[in-house]
Amino acid sequence: MSRKSSRKLRNTVVVKHYGQVSDVSSTPGAGVGRPGFPTAVVVAALATSAGIVPFFAGMNQNHLPAGATVSAGWVAFGLAAALLVDRPGLRRVGSVFAVCALVPALLGAIALLNDRDQVWPLFSRLWDTTGWAIVAVALVVIALAVDRARDRMTRRRLIWLAFWAAGLFACVLMGRLTADDGRAAVVTMIGLWAFAAAGTRVLLCHELRPVIEPIVDVALVIAAVSGCVALGLAVRAGGQWSGMPSPNASAEFVAVTAAALCWPLGLWLRRSFLEIRYGRGTLSPDDVAVITAGLHPEADPRELLAKAAMMVGAASGQREVNILLGPDEADHPEGDYIDHALVVAGDRVGTLSIRLADPEGPESRQSQMVARLLPTVSLVARAVELAIEAEHARQDVARERDLERSRILGDLHDGIGPVLAGMSMRVQAERRRDPSPLLEALAKELADCRGDLRRIVSGLTPSALHDGDLTGALTRLVDSFAGDGRSITLRSAFAGRPDQDLPAEVMIALYRCVAEGITNALRHGNPTHVFVDIGEVTTGHVRVDVRDDGRGTMVVPGVGLSSLRRRAEQLGGHLHIEPAHPSGVHLYVELPVGGAAA
Numbered sequence: 195m196s197r198k199s200s201r202k203l204r205n206t207v208v209v210k211h212y213g214q215v216s217d218v219s220s221t222p223g224a225g226v227g228r229p230g231f232p233t234a235v236v237v238a239a240l241a242t243s244a245g246i247v248p249f250f251a252g253m254n255q256n257h258l259p260a261g262a263t264v265s266a267g268w269v270a271f272g273l274a275a276a277l278l279v280d281r282p283g284l285r286r287v288g289s290v291f292a293v294c295a296l297v298p299a300l301l302g303a304i305a306l307l308n309d310r311d312q313v314w315p316l317f318s319r320l321w322d323t324t325g326w327a328i329v330a331v332a333l334v335v336i337a338l339a340v341d342r343a344r345d346r347m348t349r350r351r352l353i354w355l356a357f358w359a360a361g362l363f364a365c366v367l368m369g370r371l372t373a374d375d376g377r378a379a380v381v382t383m384i385g386l387w388a389f390a391a392a393g394t395r396v397l398l399c400h401e402l403r404p405v406i407e408p409i410v411d412v413a414l415v416i417a418a419v420s421g422c423v424a425l426g427l428a429v430r431a432g433g434q435w436s437g438m439p440s441p442n443a444s445a446e447f448v449a450v451t452a453a454a455l456c457w458p459l460g461l462w463l464r465r466s467f468l469e470i471r472y473g474r475g476t477l478s479p480d481d482v483a484v485i486t487a488g489l490h491p492e493a494d495p496r497e498l499l500a501k502a503a504m505m506v507g508a509a510s511g512q513r514e515v516n517i518l519l520g521p522d523e524a525d526h527p528e529g530d531y532i533d534h535a536l537v538v539a540g541d542r543v544g545t546l547s548i549r550l551a552d553p554e555g556p557e558s559r560q561s562q563m564v565a566r567l568l569p570t571v572s573l574v575a576r577a578v579e580l581a582i583e584a585e586h587a588r589q590d591v592a593r594e595r596d597l598e599r600s601r602i603l604g605d606l607h608d609g610i611g612p613v614l615a616g617m618s619m620r621v622q623a624e625r626r627r628d629p630s631p632l633l634e635a636l637a638k639e640l641a642d643c644r645g646d647l648r649r650i651v652s653g654l655t656p657s658a659l660h661d662g663d664l665t666g667a668l669t670r671l672v673d674s675f676a677g678d679g680r681s682i683t684l685r686s687a688f689a690g691r692p693d694q695d696l697p698a699e700v701m702i703a704l705y706r707c708v709a710e711g712i713t714n715a716l717r718h719g720n721p722t723h724v725f726v727d728i729g730e731v732t733t734g735h736v737r738v739d740v741r742d743d744g745r746g747t748m749v750v751p752g753v754g755l756s757s758l759r760r761r762a763e764q765l766g767g768h769l770h771i772e773p774a775h776p777s778g779v780h781l782y783v784e785l786p787v788g789g790a791a792a
Contacts, residue, residue: 234279238292242272245295248302248317261305261317263379264325265298267386274394284397287339291390294332301328318375325382326366333359336393350402355393357405362389401558410467418456422449468559498581502574506546510563514549517571519579534564536572544575588764595764614644664688664701668708672726675712680722682712687729696736700785703761704728704738707769710758711740711781719744719779735767740781741774758783 246269252262272295279288305317337355341348365385369378396402426449433441499517507515518524521542524533536544546568618640625633665688672684688696696704708726715724721744728738755771762769767785774780 234285234288235276238272238275238279238288238295241275241292241295242269244299245269245272245297248298251302252314255314258376259314259318260375260379261301261314261321263376264321264382264386265302267383268295268298270387270390271295274390277394278397281398283341287336287397290332290335290339294336297328297332321379322370322375326363326370329363329366329386333363340397347400347402350405351396353405354396354402358389358392358396362386404557407468411464414460414463418453418460422452422456425449425452498574498578502571503546506564506567506571509567510548510560512548512560512564516547516549517544517575518547519544519575519582534568536568536575538572538576543572543579546571585766588766591764614640618644664696664704667705668726668728671705671709672712675716675724680716680724682724682726684726685728696787699765700736700787703758703765703767703783703785704736706761707738707758707781707783708740710755711738714755714781715740715742715744715779721778734787736785736787738781738783742778743774744778 245265248265249262249269252259252265255262271291275288275291275295277288278284278291281288301320302313302317305313305320309316337352337359340352340355362385365381365388369381426445429448430441430445432438433444438444499519503515503517506517507513516524517536524531524545524547530550532548532550534546534548535542536546546564548564618637621633621637621640625637665686668684668686672682675682708728712724712726715721719742721742724740724742726738726740728736730736755769759769762783762785765785767783770782772780772782
């Protein structure tokens with residue numbers, strides 16, 4: 195994948211559904227329709243102007259008629275129409291709002307044509323008798339004009355419009371139950387303005403909250419107010435019963451204090467509800483520490499992906515989250531998924547794949563949370579990718595080293611070995627025919643050279659391990675050091691168990707660690723007892739402990755120990771050497787069973 199195409203992935207979310215793929219571009223300006231005709235706004239303005247005429251005419255009277263007050267409420271529909279009529283997908287409902295703005299003018303015309311002398315009384319009677327029916331018809335027509343797309347936002351839009359329509363109708367009915375015509379007109383006017391404003395907001399909003407959320411907010415407010423009022427009434431009743439001075443003031447003080455205490459409690463309950471529904475929304479420093487804690491040579495870096503995916507799911511409220519490495523898109527067998535490209539420095543390092551609980555996709559709040567988490571998850575994926583590459587590089591180095599060791603072994607065994615053997619036989623033959631001090635010395639030197647060669651070859655691959663029996667080879671090694679008043683104890687967790695599953699590199703490293711540990715103990719510490727323990731630390735790791743009871747002098751790593759430390763590190767393990775208690779030296783080596791040769 196080129197760098198140019200990788201950069202493009204930053205602003206692209208690929209939503210995969212089983213059997214189809216759709217690309218949603220977040221490029222600024224994408225998906226914006228052409229603006230509507232300006233004449234539509236002009237028509238809405240004219241409708242508003244015509245509808246407001248009865249209100250201005252009523253202001254010329256000594257007292258503002260109730261009909262004029264109600265007419266002022268319908269003007270809000272004209273203002274809303276000016277905002278909606280020129281927007282794609284909302285022209286139809288905007289036109290209906292513009293028609294609603296003409297209602298006062300139409301009723302005023304009817305009253306004017308029927309009785310010019312009693313226009314305002316007739317106008318008010320028309321509102322009083324037919325106002326509720328006019329409102330009901332207007333609400334039904336508005337509901338029919340709303341888009342009927344089968345998606346989550348359309349359903350919520352209709353629910354919210356129905357909620358505000360119910361509120362408006364309740365205001366109209368409350369006005370009819372009020373004896374005062376002026377108050378009834380004011381209540382109706384306020385309801386019309388509230389519905390027009392809320393309906394415009396609902397229609398223009400692209401993302402609407404689920405209805406359950408404001409219901410929870412209202413329930414918390416009602417519960418807090420009810421609790422505070424009940425507590426205040428209880429304090430007031432108790433004060434009156436006990437004869438406390440100023441029980442009303444005490445009750446008000448207790449109610450206000452309880453309200454102040456309920457405020458943070460309500461916020462905590464609301465936040466807890468949203469976290470259960472949408473997740474925490476962030477990865478805390480502790481979460482990042484948990485994810486990266488296993489990022490060391492001895493751990494499987496792929497486990498970090500599972501941890502990161504689990505924490506992303508908890509933070510965003512998603513049920514199933516997977517993180518895949520590599521520049522290729524994820525291949526999902528079945529179900530609805532949304533894939534987010536993980537990009538670092540313009541290169542795609544992986545994919546964050548979320549299985550959707552709802553085929554229509556995640557909530558807007560969840561999408562925003564995932565977007566905030568993507569940079570952190572991308573860095574985690576990059577770190578895991580680098581760790582895997584380092585592991586592969588270490589394995590490649592180990593394989594190359596084994597190949598080079600095999601080549602050297604072959605050269606020594608098949609090249610120099612036969613030459614030295616031939617020279618030794620010729621010198622021996624010449625020495626038997628004509629003995630001399632020079633031939634004696636030469637024969638001895640050739641024998642020493644052949645011995646050194648055998649030790650070098652044995653060091654490259656200990657002959658004791660040719661049959662793969664680590665326990666037997668270590669037993670023979672320990673027996674070869676015993677004697678001269680010193681004892682060496684070997685305890686192996688592999689005794690009586692097949693150890694053929696151990697890689698050759700690991701067995702060689704274990705064998706050499708034991709040999710080097712015993713050699714250093716006998717050479718530098720003059721011990722009476724050396725204890726060797728070989729076992730499993732955890733699943734997938736083996737250890738070697740070599741302890742002695744000698745002098746415990748400071749051990750300066752020589753060629754042997756330095757070579758062993760490098761070998762342990764190359765295999766993904768480590769070597770430590772330190773004074774033992776109460777005396778002696780402790781050599782500790784830990785190696786992964788997989789090793790570099792795995």
